Amino acid sequence: MKAAYSVPGSGVVKLREVEVPKIDDGELLVKMRAVGICGTDLEKVYGKPITPPMLGHEVVGDIVDSRAEGYVVGERVFAHHHVSCGKCYYCYHGDYTMCPLFLKTTIIPCGFAEYFKVPRINVERGAVLKIPDHVSDEEAIFIEPVGCALKGVKRSGFKPGMSVSITGVGPMGAIFIKLFKAFGASFIAAADLVPFRIDLAKRIGANVALNPREEDFAEACKRETDGRGVDIAVLATPSVKALPTALSTLRKGGVLLIFGAPEKGEKSLLDFSYIFLREISIITSYSTSELETNLALRLISSGVIRFSDLITHKFKLSEIDEAFKVAHDPHKSMKVMIVA
Ligand SMILES: [Zn+2]
Ligand SMILES: [Zn+2]
Structure with a gap:
């Protein structure tokens, strides 16, 4: 074979x-x-x-x-x-x-x-x-990628009514948009560098989708959240370069979910004082267990989200x-x- x-x-x-x-x-x-x-x-x-x-x-x-x-x-x-x-x-x-x-x-x-x-x-x-x-x-x-995203959503502490940003609209970013939409996010902002992916983000439920090199992603998030920024920012790309973009969209006390698997040895210089004073939580989520693959299958089987x-x-x-x-x-x- x-x-x-x-x-x-x-x-x-x-x-x-x-x-x-x-x-x-x-x-x-x-x-x-x-x-x-x-x-x-x-x-x-x-x-x-x-x-x-x-x-x-x-x-x-x-x-x-x-x-x-x-x-x-x-x-x-x-x-x-x-x-x-x-x-x-x-x-x-x-x-x-x-x-x-x-x-x-x-x-x-x-x-x-x-x-x-x-x-x-x-x-x-x-x-x-x-x-x-x-x-x-x-x-x-x-089933497997949705399981991974469900685990990420759970680890982020998301609750209905919260606002979120997604940096990177590849297949995983798109799955996050669909899940957050279905789970009752009050506001979803998405950023990507590729026009086709920005359009897709809008089509599947993002309230705002833009190219962060052309428009200010943090400003766009603050405009819709009384100037605060979003509750949860998902970094859905392996590119560590996009980390400051995701971080900039967060409100004080917000959660940064690092989801895209970075390459071996990737490093990022973060402003520690910025993170400390704002009580930003940094959470990562790797892969999925049977807990979430079972949930993913039931979710898919229900037809609630395609x-x-x-x-x-x-x-x-x-x-x-x-x-x-x-x-x-x-x-x-x-x-x-x-x-x-
Ligand atoms: Zn996978
Ligand atoms: Zn074990």
């Missing part, structure tokens, strides 16, 4: 011939149907990644072989690649993505493959979710290199989907 691989930072994704994985007791073999390209996948191919090297984790497929109880051949599933142990210090404290097991777990060989194996630990820890018939593959590939309109391109697995090039160009694409 074919599976994708890339030398980190090479800018090239290739397919190679590998053996279809053999499964043991407790494991599943899944035939890939659809998989989304994530910003962290792009980072693995083009940048200096800080996340594990496996490509393709927003993946949906059909079970073609099962040695796990409760799962049968033919069921369509989402399989989360990372799971926590549930019995360590971090898990007891609810910090599931900090569990030492979390980054060691994976699907084999990766999501951009004709088939992949779901290891026993992933199955046992509830990482495999059955997708209801009425949920399309196009919606189901959003995410598939963020898909701008579909490619076959055989076109994966081209798909990555398109996904890497913010002027051309939003969510890029790979199909079998």
Whole structure:
């Protein structure tokens, strides 16, 4: 079978011939149907990644072989690649993505493959979710990214009526806009450098969307919040350069949510006195646990929010290199989907 691989930072994704994985007791073999390209996948191919090297984790497929109880051949599933142990210090404290097991777990060989194996630990820890018939593959590939965003929303302390700013309108920024809108934000401001993304932000619910190099983003936020600034600012881009922009939109006592995974070693000079005197909280949110992937599936299944309109391109697995090039160009694409 074919599976994708890339030398980190090479800018090239290739397919190679590998053996279809053999499964043991407790494991599943899944035939890939659809998989989304994530910003962290792009980072693995083009940048200096800080996340594990496996490509393709927003993946949906059909079970073609099962040695796990409760799962049968033919069921369509989402399989989360990372799971926590549930019995360590971090898990007891609810910090599931900090569990030492979390980054060691994976699907084999990766999501951009004709088939992949779901290891026993992933199955046992509830990482495999059955997708209801009425949920399309196009919606189901959003289970993992929406789970990540739901965790970010929770960690930010957001409550209905609050005002928010989103710096960076890639697929994750767009998901945040949709969630905050549905969850009752009183004001949503978005900033991006790309006109197509600014237009999209407005279309999906941002009250204000602009290019921060052309207009004053902080001023635009203050105008709508009695001069205070927003309650929560989300940095939804891996670019640390955008951090001061996000920070500038915050009210005193506000929360800065760092969401986009920065490249390894990225540093930022922040004015500590500014942060201290304003009692700014800096929160980060990395990945997602089964807590949120389950919520994400229920949210998607309910149809309350649609995410598939963020898909701008579909490619076959055989076109994966081209798909990555398109996904890497913010002027051309939003969510890029790979199909079998
Ligand atoms: Zn992702
Ligand atoms: Zn643990």
